[in-house]
Amino acid sequence: MASGVATVWLPVKDMKRALGFYGETLGLEVKRETDDWSELDANGLMVGLNARESSGADGGGGALLTFRPDGGLEDEVSRLKGEGVSFVGDISDHPWGRIASFKDSEGNDLQLYEPPSD
Template identity: 35%
Template sequence: MEHRISVVLVGVKEMERAIAFYRQVLGLPLKFQTDQYSEFQTEGAVLALEQREQVIATGPAFTFPTANIRRDREGLQKAGVNFWQDLREESYGWVMMIEDSEGNIFEIVEYKA
């Protein structure tokens, strides 16, 4: 077994709405799409969306790093994104938690140098 994560799978209720969020709000390039499953290419693992009848959001499943969290926060606010936890400072950097169009919660982090 390789010691790396190749795919992060996120459950969604409405595929088209979720694709729009990840493409338009976060700017991720869509790699592959069907009615039930879609993939976005990131600089690391593939982010996959899988359509499910019931989605249970349990907390941050993944983290997006950024070089400018304040700029990203402003853009996300303009896009009407729901902030689950607003910008805060931690020992390792600045963090905020947002909700996607399907209620999944994840982090955006600007790590300290």
């Protein structure tokens, strides 16, 4: 039985660059930092950054994380664009909410999510 998410981890090619993105650009608290594994606190959810193996296939897969911005979706998209983040398309509207898709410094897929207004 799964009662919640304990850890989400992402493969990264460059740990320092990834820590800069998640720690500085997104503002998550770095809890542990090594060359092979680092941990960040995302409001009680531990996000692990795992260094990719230097040999073997370099597939394009990986986890997808969705973040809920503290303020409005447009404001956070604007802030992140100001930090050099590139978004994939425009904000999309759905019956279940709005999303804005972007990539992190390592090419992993991320999204910002805003629930529908009542």
